[in-house]
Amino acid sequence: MTTLDQLREQVRGPVVTEQDEGYEQARRVYNGMIDRHPKVVVRCADDTDVLATVGYARDNDLALAVRGGAHSVPGFGTNDGGVVCDLSAMSAVLVDPAARTAWAQGGNTWGSFNHATYGYGLATTGGIVASTGIGGLTLGGGIGYLARAHGLTIDNLLAARVVTADGRVVTASADSEPDLFWALRGGGGNFGVVTAFRYRMHPVRDIMAGIFFFPVDRAADVLASYDAYIADAPAELGAFPAFQIAPPLPFIPPQEHGKPFSIVVACWSGPMEAGEKVFAPLRDAAPLVAEMVAPMPYPALNAMFDELLPAGLQHYWKTVFSPAMTPEVIEVHAEHGPRVPALQSTMHAYPINGACHDVAPDATAFAHRDAKYATVIAGMWPDPADNDANIAWVRDYYAALRPLSQSGGYVNFMAGDDQDKLRDAYGVNYDRLVEVKRRYDPGNLFRDNQNIVP
Numbered sequence: 474m475t476t477l478d479q480l481r482e483q484v485r486g487p488v489v490t491e492q493d494e495g496y497e498q499a500r501r502v503y504n505g506m507i508d509r510h511p512k513v514v515v516r517c518a519d520d521t522d523v524l525a526t527v528g529y530a531r532d533n534d535l536a537l538a539v540r541g542g543a544h545s546v547p548g549f550g551t552n553d554g555g556v557v558c559d560l561s562a563m564s565a566v567l568v569d570p571a572a573r574t575a576w577a578q579g580g581n582t583w584g585s586f587n588h589a590t591y592g593y594g595l596a597t598t599g600g601i602v603a604s605t606g607i608g609g610l611t612l613g614g615g616i617g618y619l620a621r622a623h624g625l626t627i628d629n630l631l632a633a634r635v636v637t638a639d640g641r642v643v644t645a646s647a648d649s650e651p652d653l654f655w656a657l658r659g660g661g662g663n664f665g666v667v668t669a670f671r672y673r674m675h676p677v678r679d680i681m682a683g684i685f686f687f688p689v690d691r692a693a694d695v696l697a698s699y700d701a702y703i704a705d706a707p708a709e710l711g712a713f714p715a716f717q718i719a720p721p722l723p724f725i726p727p728q729e730h731g732k733p734f735s736i737v738v739a740c741w742s743g744p745m746e747a748g749e750k751v752f753a754p755l756r757d758a759a760p761l762v763a764e765m766v767a768p769m770p771y772p773a774l775n776a777m778f779d780e781l782l783p784a785g786l787q788h789y790w791k792t793v794f795s796p797a798m799t800p801e802v803i804e805v806h807a808e809h810g811p812r813v814p815a816l817q818s819t820m821h822a823y824p825i826n827g828a829c830h831d832v833a834p835d836a837t838a839f840a841h842r843d844a845k846y847a848t849v850i851a852g853m854w855p856d857p858a859d860n861d862a863n864i865a866w867v868r869d870y871y872a873a874l875r876p877l878s879q880s881g882g883y884v885n886f887m888a889g890d891d892q893d894k895l896r897d898a899y900g901v902n903y904d905r906l907v908e909v910k911r912r913y914d915p916g917n918l919f920r921d922n923q924n925i926v927p
């Protein structure tokens with residue numbers, strides 16, 4: 474059995490315990506509501522460090538939290554009394570421009586990944602916030618601006634290097650460990666530590682970004698108009714409707730700051746000259762209060778919300794998949810959206826149509842290919858004193874939407890108290906996921922996640 478001293482000798486990265494400087498920061502994750510105290514945080518430098526960390530947790534029968542970007546809202550990137558395998562120092566990206574592929578180490582954020590690939594004029598579907606990790610986001614499915622054109626992030630995953638519970642390093646792909654490769658594409662962190670991902674890349678360099686603010690009492694018109702347009706809009710349009718309190722940004726009239734709005738955020742990755750025309754049906758949905766339309770590097774749009782969403786906010790989220798914006802669904806949004814209680818809190822309805830629908834429900838572990846929207850009610854606020862009001866807003870909104878939605882939800886947006894919805898979240902794929910889990914992690918070493926119990 475490895476001791477802590479032996480672990481320190483085996484790894485190159487820092488090993489941080491309560492007695493070490495930096496522990497307070499090392500134990501924390503992005504969600505400031507999470508207040509856990511792991512026994513040890515290992516800042517892994519390479520695959521060998523990951524192997525040693527996994528072995529230490531397994532042999533000492535300690536809980537093991539794997540941390541990529543630390544964005545898990547339920548706080549799966551830390552634990553009490555266990556081991557944290559922190560990948561954040563493993564952030565190399567190697568682009569093969571001729572093959573249009575990229576290997577990226579598991580500790581990258583979308584910010585570091587997009588920056589590295591931008592120089593080659595290449596991108597793949599990733600999250601809308603730069604500080605989110607590629608690790609958790611990819612393993613849960615991956616929804617973002619480029620999804621309508623290129624599919625979910627998992628639809629662009631070509632291979633993964635994995636450290637398994639029994640201490641092997643394997644490469645999972647269509648040709649090697651195919652069951653593991655299938656399960657990794659949507660099954661979350663249940664099957665091992667992915668130390669590197671290989672993605673298919675697409676020619677995306679500069680995009681046209683658009684943000685449109687409409688009066689909140691016109692939300693029903695905005696949502697109905699958006700819903701009709703996005704069904705067949707050009708695939709290079711990534712756009713989602715939301716509710717948002719106006720931040721003090723220069724393009725918003727000062728008298729509107731602090732008021733709630735119905736908004737649409739858009740990214741056009743097709744030919745730049747077509748952008749304004751493609752945006753027109755979005756912006757014509759209702760009279761505009763403010764708009765921002767500008768060409769910019771794709772990584773700049775990806776980083777646009779990061780200042781609004783620093784680490785340490787309180788987070789409580791709920792999610793549903795919806796087949797359509799029916800009049801009943803729109804009525805719920807029009808009632809609850811305008812009550813958004815904090816500047817950072819929001820509702821986003823991400824379209825997962827277009828290329829996401831080209832993949833069969835059982836081709837990857839992500840089953841809800843027939844959904845049109847992955848909707849997230851994301852409570853995010855700075856002051857713990859406001860917890861009750863914000864959590865109540867999320868729960869009431871969710872309670873009203875749930876009867877009108879498909880069962881289950883997107884695992885990456887699910888809350889810590891949603892474990893009972895996992896079978897529905899995986900639908901037709903749940904039983905096969907359990908089988909693969911039994912093969913690769915029969916002892917459930919990887920259980921600090923939306924857990925598929927072997």
Ligand SMILES: Cc1cc2nc3c(=O)[nH]c(=O)nc-3n(C[C@H](O)[C@H](O)[C@H](O)COP(=O)(O)OP(=O)(O)OC[C@H]3O[C@@H](n4cnc5c(N)ncnc54)[C@H](O)[C@@H]3O)c2cc1C
Binds near residue numbers: 610661665923
């Ligand atoms: C501000 C914000 C914006 C978001 N935007 C989007 C979005 O646009 N699209 C979207 O699809 N989702 C989005 N999400 C949800 C996001 O996908 C999940 O929170 C995801 O789990 C974050 O991954 P991470 O690596 O940052 O998190 P972590 O907390 O580090 O990890 C999350 C889970 O994944 C596992 N994990 C992480 N990396 C690895 C790895 N390399 N190997 C094995 N297991 C691993 C962890 O064990 C844990 O269970 C957003 C979340 C936040 C907070």
